[in-house]
Amino acid sequence: MPAVSDCIEMLDSETKAVETPEDHAEELRLWLRLLTCTTLIEGEVRGRLRQRFDVTLPRFDLMAQLDKAPEGMTLSDVSKRMMVSNGNVTGLVERLVESGHLDRRTSDTDRRVQVIRLTKLGRAEFRRMAAEHETWIADLFADLSPKDVRELMRLLAKTKASAQKSAGRRRA
Amino acid sequence: MPAVSDCIEMLDSETKAVETPEDHAEELRLWLRLLTCTTLIEGEVRGRLRQRFDVTLPRFDLMAQLDKAPEGMTLSDVSKRMMVSNGNVTGLVERLVESGHLDRRTSDTDRRVQVIRLTKLGRAEFRRMAAEHETWIADLFADLSPKDVRELMRLLAKTKASAQKSAGRRRA
DNA sequence: CCGAATTGTTTTAAGCCTAAAATGTTTCCC
DNA sequence: GGGAAACATTTTAGGCTTAAAACAATTCGG
Numbered sequence: 518m519p520a521v522s523d524c525i526e527m528l529d530s531e532t533k534a535v536e537t538p539e540d541h542a543e544e545l546r547l548w549l550r551l552l553t554c555t556t557l558i559e560g561e562v563r564g565r566l567r568q569r570f571d572v573t574l575p576r577f578d579l580m581a582q583l584d585k586a587p588e589g590m591t592l593s594d595v596s597k598r599m600m601v602s603n604g605n606v607t608g609l610v611e612r613l614v615e616s617g618h619l620d621r622r623t624s625d626t627d628r629r630v631q632v633i634r635l636t637k638l639g640r641a642e643f644r645r646m647a648a649e650h651e652t653w654i655a656d657l658f659a660d661l662s663p664k665d666v667r668e669l670m671r672l673l674a675k676t677k678a679s680a681q682k683s684a685g686r687r688r689a
Numbered sequence: 690m691p692a693v694s695d696c697i698e699m700l701d702s703e704t705k706a707v708e709t710p711e712d713h714a715e716e717l718r719l720w721l722r723l724l725t726c727t728t729l730i731e732g733e734v735r736g737r738l739r740q741r742f743d744v745t746l747p748r749f750d751l752m753a754q755l756d757k758a759p760e761g762m763t764l765s766d767v768s769k770r771m772m773v774s775n776g777n778v779t780g781l782v783e784r785l786v787e788s789g790h791l792d793r794r795t796s797d798t799d800r801r802v803q804v805i806r807l808t809k810l811g812r813a814e815f816r817r818m819a820a821e822h823e824t825w826i827a828d829l830f831a832d833l834s835p836k837d838v839r840e841l842m843r844l845l846a847k848t849k850a851s852a853q854k855s856a857g858r859r860r861a
Numbered sequence: 862c863c864g865a866a867t868t869g870t871t872t873t874a875a876g877c878c879t880a881a882a883a884t885g886t887t888t889c890c891c
Numbered sequence: 892g893g894g895a896a897a898c899a900t901t902t903t904a905g906g907c908t909t910a911a912a913a914c915a916a917t918t919c920g921g
Contacts, residue, residue, distance in 0.1 A: 541827035543838050543839075544823075544826050544838065545826050547830065548730065550849070551726065552731070553772070554723065554845050554849050554852065555727040556772045557772070557852050557853065557856070558720065558723070561855070575876090575878090591900095592900065601879085602879050603901080604881095604900085604901070604903090605877070605879075607902085608877075609876095609877080612876085627887070628885085628886060628887085629887070629899040630899065651716075655717075656858075657716075657851065657852045657856075658719065658720070658848065659854075660847060660854065661844075661847060663715070665844055666719050668844060669723075669841075669848070670715075670718070672833075672837055672841045672844065673719075673723060673726050675832060675833060676830065677726050677729060679831055679832035680730050680733065680829045681729065682831075683828045683831060684829075735879085739879090745879095745906070746907095747906085763869075764869070764871095765868085765869060765870080768869095775869080776870085776910085776911095777909075779871055779872085780871095780908090781906095781907080801870070801916045802916095862921100863920100866917105866918085867917080867918070869914105869916080870913105870915080871914075872912080872913070874909100874911095875908100875909090876909085877907075878905105878906085878908095879905090879906085879907095880903100880905100881902100882903075882904105883903090884902090886898080887899095889894105890894095891893095
């Protein structure tokens, strides 16, 4: 059983939560650090893709999605997977079809739907880029031990779940 | 002293590094998860800022930098801190001066330099937004324990250092 | 002191990105 | 069957973003 002073503390801290602004400086710092890491790595990858293959990161990301779906994907699927807007995908696909990396056709069973997939050229170029890309990522994370990687994976999974829950609460 | 079999293993793994492609699937998955978390949270914050205050995330970020520097900052400083290109800052500042949130003047001692700072209006609006913003972040990370937060901070610091080192190697 | 780097900012050209409205298609259900 | 709702995509308008080139001002080395 908790001491009286503990109970007072607990009550106190719960009261505070309603009456006075809580201190969330730690979470804020965590968010900024997370953002910094991502921006840093993303910028590095973007630059290398540009220099080595003259390709943009969004194009690479889109091709990566399609590489995992040999039978093709709809634009909506791509949009959800990449977590970008529908209109964004439209333009991206347009340019990749233009450059011969993507094939696009209207679904036979539903004329609303556009199915896109990698062309032979698109797949070949993507595989070539992906192989090198993987070594860049390995190098960027090189100072993390296997244990660090596992632990980060676990904590980020928890973070993702927490954020999704919070986003859900807002939309509800 | 390591056993003979260990030596063989070590040699083997070092040889592999050169001769055959290493497996970096774990690092790749980690990078994708990191990116997912950031995109998720960033999108959520962007949406809330727009709905509640009709402001964009980049504008908010720029004001956040200036709020920490009452004496003002140069465009280069802002650009480095925000990790975006110089030209990007120019446009952003233009719009924020236009809307009365920023004050901009040429340095007395160096006519190349533009010093910007928040106006009274800009500071007041930022403080109002920042207070609410902090509660959003707290909510998005709500399911993480204080220990999780500390551990994530530590691992992300390590990640940042590793990525910076790797980026430095490339530029060298 | 003067030309050559260096530094700070802006401009340019192209592409990325979003939210919201518009368009076309399918499904649901009465 | 015939609307209403839901869905997939495109369009629109505006803003963000980058890399590279251009411009302007300062500093540095001889």
